[in-house]
Amino acid sequence: MANQHILDALYATVAARKGADPDTSYTAKLFAKGTAKIAQKVGEEGVETVIAALAETPDKVASESADLLYHLAVLWADQGVKPEDVWQILAERQGISGLAEKASRSKD
Numbered sequence: 001m002a003n004q005h006i007l008d009a010l011y012a013t014v015a016a017r018k019g020a021d022p023d024t025s026y027t028a029k030l031f032a033k034g035t036a037k038i039a040q041k042v043g044e045e046g047v048e049t050v051i052a053a054l055a056e057t058p059d060k061v062a063s064e065s066a067d068l069l070y071h072l073a074v075l076w077a078d079q080g081v082k083p084e085d086v087w088q089i090l091a092e093r094q095g096i097s098g099l100a101e102k103a104s105r106s107k108d
């Protein structure tokens, strides 16, 4: 757990909200609204990140990036995409095939 990336932990938390009470969880409310709403939020947060970069401060870019990553984690859970699927693609693009698998094993 100590080596677990914050995005892996966030993904596990949001995925566990599927079917939870929309009145007590924003994430559960997003799942209840469905894929179109979740995808729309990813787009909105992406645009807000761009606006922060062009017209605001690095702190605002960081904060909008956190919103974007959270909504992306919700979209992954909605689509059945696991974080390690994405890590694997990134690792392969860096020519370090097997890195995501190794990183995943180090959590055990």
Ligand SMILES: N=c1c2ncn([C@@H]3O[C@H](COP(=O)(O)OP(=O)(O)OP(=O)(O)O)[C@@H](O)[C@H]3O)c2ncn1[C@@H]1O[C@H](COP(=O)(O)O)[C@@H](O)[C@H]1O
Binding pocket: 010, 013, 014, 017, 024, 025, 026, 027, 028, 041, 066, 067, 070
């Ligand atoms: N990391 C986040 C996170 N980042 C952003 N947000 C929410 O995303 C929303 C974005 O605000 P907006 O103004 O764009 O959206 P809105 O107007 O509230 O809603 P919409 O009608 O546009 O959907 C806010 O309500 C934020 O609270 C998050 N909500 C939850 N989490 C994490 O998700 C996990 C599950 O939390 P619950 O959703 O409370 O179960 C926990 O680990 C939380 O920390």
